[in-house]
Amino acid sequence: MEEWYKAIEEASSVESLESIRVSVFGKKGILAAEFAKMKTAANEEKAKIAKDLNIHKGKMTSLLAERKMTLQTLELRARMEAEKIDVSLFSSRSEKGAVHPVMDTMDKIVDYFASMNFSVQTGPMIEDDFHNFEALNLPKYHPARDMQDTFYFKDEMLLRTHTSPVQIRTMLHTKPPIRMIAPGSVFRRDYDITHTPMFHQVEGLLVDKEGEVSFANLKYILEDFLKYMFGDIEVRFRPSFFPFTEPSAEVDISCVFCKGEGCRVCSKTGWLEVLGCGIVDPNVFKAVGYKDVSGYAFGLGVERFAMLIHQIGDLRSLFEGDVRLLEQFR
Amino acid sequence: MIVTKNWLNEWIDLSDVNIADLEKTFNAIGLEVDRSVTYTIPKKIIVGEVLECEKHPDADKLNVCKVDIGSSIRQIVCGAANVRAGIKVAVAVLGAKMPSGMDIKPVKLRGVDSEGMICSSSEIGLPDLEKGIMVLDESIGTLKLGRELSEYPSLNDSLIELELTANRGDCLSIRGVARDLSASYNRPIRDCKESEEEDRNMGIGRVLQLKSDESLDLSLRYRAIDFKSVELPLVVRLRLAMIEEKKSSELEDLLFYATYNTGVVLHAYNGSTFNVNADEKAVATIKTDEKNFPSVFGAKKASVVGVKQMKESKAEEEGLLFLEASYIAPDIISKKNHENRTEVGDIFYRTSRGSEPDLNLGLRYFLHLLESHSISKIYGGSLELHSPVDETIISISLSEINAMIGMDIEKKVVTQILKGLGFDLRQSQSDNFNISVPQYRHDISHKQDIVEEVVRLVGIDNIKSKAFVFSEKNRKSDDYSEYLRRKAFRHASADNGFYESVHFVFNERITLEKHGFTCIDQDKELLNPITNTFDTLRPTLLMGLLEAASRNVKFGRKQVKLFELGSVFSTQRDESLKLGFIQSGDLDSDTLLNAGKPASIGFEQFSQRISNVIGDFKLVAYESTHKLAHPYQCAQVIINGAVVGEMFKLHPDVANAFDLRDTMMCEIDFSALKSDLKVAKEYSKYQASFRDLSLVIHQDLKYSEIEKIIEAAKTQELIRFYPVDRYQDEAMGENVSLTLRFVLQSHSKTLEEEDITNAMDSILGACETELGLSLR
Numbered sequence A: 001m002e003e004w005y006k007a008i009e010e011a012s013s014v015e016s017l018e019s020i021r022v023s024v025f026g027k028k029g030i031l032a033a034e035f036a037k038m039k040t041a042a043n044e045e046k047a048k049i050a051k052d053l054n055i056h057k058g059k060m061t062s063l064l065a066e067r068k069m070t071l072q073t074l075e076l077r078a079r080m081e082a083e084k085i086d087v088s089l090f091s092s093r094s095e096k097g098a099v100h101p102v103m104d105t106m107d108k109i110v111d112y113f114a115s116m117n118f119s120v121q122t123g124p125m126i127e128d129d130f131h132n133f134e135a136l137n138l139p140k141y142h143p144a145r146d147m148q149d150t151f152y153f154k155d156e157m158l159l160r161t162h163t164s165p166v167q168i169r170t171m172l173h174t175k176p177p178i179r180m181i182a183p184g185s186v187f188r189r190d191y192d193i194t195h196t197p198m199f200h201q202v203e204g205l206l207v208d209k210e211g212e213v214s215f216a217n218l219k220y221i222l223e224d225f226l227k228y229m230f231g232d233i234e235v236r237f238r239p240s241f242f243p244f245t246e247p248s249a250e251v252d253i254s255c256v257f258c259k260g261e262g263c264r265v266c267s268k269t270g271w272l273e274v275l276g277c278g279i280v281d282p283n284v285f286k287a288v289g290y291k292d293v294s295g296y297a298f299g300l301g302v303e304r305f306a307m308l309i310h311q312i313g314d315l316r317s318l319f320e321g322d323v324r325l326l327e328q329f330r
Numbered sequence B: 001m002i003v004t005k006n007w008l009n010e011w012i013d014l015s016d017v018n019i020a021d022l023e024k025t026f027n028a029i030g031l032e033v034d035r036s037v038t039y040t041i042p043k044k045i046i047v048g049e050v051l052e053c054e055k056h057p058d059a060d061k062l063n064v065c066k067v068d069i070g071s072s073i074r075q076i077v078c079g080a081a082n083v084r085a086g087i088k089v090a091v092a093v094l095g096a097k098m099p100s101g102m103d104i105k106p107v108k109l110r111g112v113d114s115e116g117m118i119c120s121s122s123e124i125g126l127p128d129l130e131k132g133i134m135v136l137d138e139s140i141g142t143l144k145l146g147r148e149l150s151e152y153p154s155l156n157d158s159l160i161e162l163e164l165t166a167n168r169g170d171c172l173s174i175r176g177v178a179r180d181l182s183a184s185y186n187r188p189i190r191d192c193k194e195s196e197e198e199d200r201n202m203g204i205g206r207v208l209q210l211k212s213d214e215s216l217d218l219s220l221r222y223r224a225i226d227f228k229s230v231e232l233p234l235v236v237r238l239r240l241a242m243i244e245e246k247k248s249s250e251l252e253d254l255l256f257y258a259t260y261n262t263g264v265v266l267h268a269y270n271g272s273t274f275n276v277n278a279d280e281k282a283v284a285t286i287k288t289d290e291k292n293f294p295s296v297f298g299a300k301k302a303s304v305v306g307v308k309q310m311k312e313s314k315a316e317e318e319g320l321l322f323l324e325a326s327y328i329a330p331d332i333i334s335k336k337n338h339e340n341r342t343e344v345g346d347i348f349y350r351t352s353r354g355s356e357p358d359l360n361l362g363l364r365y366f367l368h369l370l371e372s373h374s375i376s377k378i379y380g381g382s383l384e385l386h387s388p389v390d391e392t393i394i395s396i397s398l399s400e401i402n403a404m405i406g407m408d409i410e411k412k413v414v415t416q417i418l419k420g421l422g423f424d425l426r427q428s429q430s431d432n433f434n435i436s437v438p439q440y441r442h443d444i445s446h447k448q449d450i451v452e453e454v455v456r457l458v459g460i461d462n463i464k465s466k467a468f469v470f471s472e473k474n475r476k477s478d479d480y481s482e483y484l485r486r487k488a489f490r491h492a493s494a495d496n497g498f499y500e501s502v503h504f505v506f507n508e509r510i511t512l513e514k515h516g517f518t519c520i521d522q523d524k525e526l527l528n529p530i531t532n533t534f535d536t537l538r539p540t541l542l543m544g545l546l547e548a549a550s551r552n553v554k555f556g557r558k559q560v561k562l563f564e565l566g567s568v569f570s571t572q573r574d575e576s577l578k579l580g581f582i583q584s585g586d587l588d589s590d591t592l593l594n595a596g597k598p599a600s601i602g603f604e605q606f607s608q609r610i611s612n613v614i615g616d617f618k619l620v621a622y623e624s625t626h627k628l629a630h631p632y633q634c635a636q637v638i639i640n641g642a643v644v645g646e647m648f649k650l651h652p653d654v655a656n657a658f659d660l661r662d663t664m665m666c667e668i669d670f671s672a673l674k675s676d677l678k679v680a681k682e683y684s685k686y687q688a689s690f691r692d693l694s695l696v697i698h699q700d701l702k703y704s705e706i707e708k709i710i711e712a713a714k715t716q717e718l719i720r721f722y723p724v725d726r727y728q729d730e731a732m733g734e735n736v737s738l739t740l741r742f743v744l745q746s747h748s749k750t751l752e753e754e755d756i757t758n759a760m761d762s763i764l765g766a767c768e769t770e771l772g773l774s775l776r
């Protein structure tokens, strides 16, 4: 009997354990043989033999179960160990592409104004003189037209130089009040380190009853917007001049590179110009037939925002489809 | 516009204002500071006087000078051609450290001792003046021998370059800028120094007569001068050098300087210009010229007012000259030039933005300068032509001003600002202002202009921000929905491995035409393209994507996947939106998965990726209208039965030309892509069965044909089917084996084997009868 206890304890696999179990508990196993011997034993001894055998049976059963559990655990462990891999080989890089930083910046700008209940309006890139200039208080002889070198077509149409014509179109077919932005591509005949013949703008317009819209309102939304875009920055307004607004201002933010200390990007001034804005000139309202209204307008260049937010140095690289730049925005 | 602090100080007291404060003020009042430079002359550079000057015994070009530097007399060797006895000069004495880094020590020059250096302007850090050393004069202050040059404000000046907006012609002069500052600092403008009118020998009437029959909107004023040469004082030469202006003569320099100071347009005509008839008095006739510009005529045209002076009429030599100050309103001159373009001179920039209308100011300033630095004689009196000007009066109430600004500003503050700017306040009672606008502020014509002036001088940063209160309104627009749809497809493209690329809408016409694209009709083409390579608007996104892919490959990329969502233009120049894709080179990145040897992109994988972005579509073989496509791997993309674009492999020749390997491209009409609301269909709750069918077909038979036949059979239990294998070997000749997988399912029960067999028989039957196909 004892050697079987030992055999169970030393069984090295679930299979060998099973064969031991058969040898012990099987129909021809040793327990059956021992019980068979009982028949020939003296009657008074039978009870004792039966009792002993039953004790052995019980012990062996639990010993077998215990050993089986141990062996199964060991075997699972061994199998898993055999399945070991070098996970560090499979550090992975996403195969995703990316949206363009300028378009993504435009989306963020549009998101802000949409959440502030501005409507989004778009218009054609090919415009006429009236919508692009005349209605915006830029008559043909106006010196400010020098500021915008325009692409013309042979039939006197032109490529819009700003998205302001969309505001004119919107005002011509809707009644006030108006709260809108116009995102889109615009074109100027200028191509060097800091200019591309095509770039993107978002312009905004708010029109309500006369005396309702003030410069203070314009300051409020632009300060909030710039903090949403650039985080913790200072905002400064400087009086300026645009033909379609009056009073007009240019808006600077404290330099995002040097935190206002002065660096190459901000030409040592500590400030970066990011926006133009103002109170809508009455001549613009006159051109679209609006009476007794007041309003504010603003406009910004999306490339400039994208370059400042992502610290991109070269404007022209934005239009080259260069994956070395684009893959950084995944 | 460049100003310097010391120069401004001539017109307004800025002695207590530091440069940082001055810059801040400029920015705050809307005169943007572009650049600022401060000149600082180092210590130990002092005033000296050359007592003696002799040639160096051993060097022709050197002079040995005895220089009095106040405390002592030093021997200094100097190489400048203009050094001579009697002049006062800048001397760097022993121990001085020059801006170049050089230390002044005792030296021997060709055997002669030299203790110091006589300096040129650039050697002490000032702008370059004429050749040689800088000769000092008292225009910079009293010249005391030995005094440090760092003590002279006009030599240690701060230059500020202002970026003026187009409406601010009134600030195109030193005095104009000072006038703006005077309102901001609330201190007066200094008067111009008066020339002494008394001892004139003769009146101008004796030598010149003005003639004009037309009524012209302009002002002209003439003075006559018996001109003798003029020597420009150091401070004038230095300032002209700071603003980088040098004219052809000293007289021209002086005229320019006076205009730059006062804003008044000044010209000098030589005496013979107006000699129409010999021996008679000179006559200047003012009339419109052939292009309808008011002009001044002598024997010939002498000048076009506000536009240019004819070269021949310019005064250059000594003798009689006529000095003219002129003013013409900027909107008049701009309009005329727009209607009837003419060649314009430098002065047009000033006149078209607004020059100073106070002509006497400019004349007085010039004559005073001339008298101080020349022995020229000035004739008494002046001749003038002056058309009356309508006064601009603007009425506005304090509450209107405050509503527009959004803040309560006190009446006395507004009054002070407007008066400071030179505005005349008439009968301003209670809340109302009646404002008379000075002529030099032609940009002020309505209420908002007045508000702008108040805003500017109050300072926008001092206006408290206030949220606009508005009534709720649904402002969702179709354009916004469209914007969101674009955004969704752009993000889907990026999520599927493509990088968004943005290109100019400009392309090169000959390149497009070479590749078989049709461009904008000639009569609608761009008139003034910026370069030859951007001479038309693109009819396709494909060329831009192709060029970008090519660039990336040149940078060493093995796999390029780009997309663009952008506008293209038809022959009639109608704008439409397209979504374009390109994938070139490797199918995937090189990784363990492909043992570092990824396959090249093929039609099947590309189509799959595009489908992940734009949804389900069918492809039908077709012949492209352009020459970019591989003739046997080119398809129309069809969604819901409509052609929405094309997908093709790049033609090997084109791929070669662009240095690209296998390349796939696709261009889709964006308007055809819908992102409609999805409607859930009823779906079967019973198990689906799959059956494969291998057909032997001729290699040229298109799958789309088989598809059509099977669809036409309308087998009820057939949910969908798709190709899963295509096989060909030599034994099959021109045939191929195509395996299709069929998904069968019923809405009412689990299909029995018999149902499935029946369904498959009907499919096979259709293929046999319609196409003569057989099972493999």
Ligand SMILES: [Zn+2]
Residues within 6 Å of the ligand: A255, A256, A257, A258, A259, A260, A261, A262, A263, A264, A265, A266, A267, A268, A270, A271
């Ligand atoms: Zn900076």
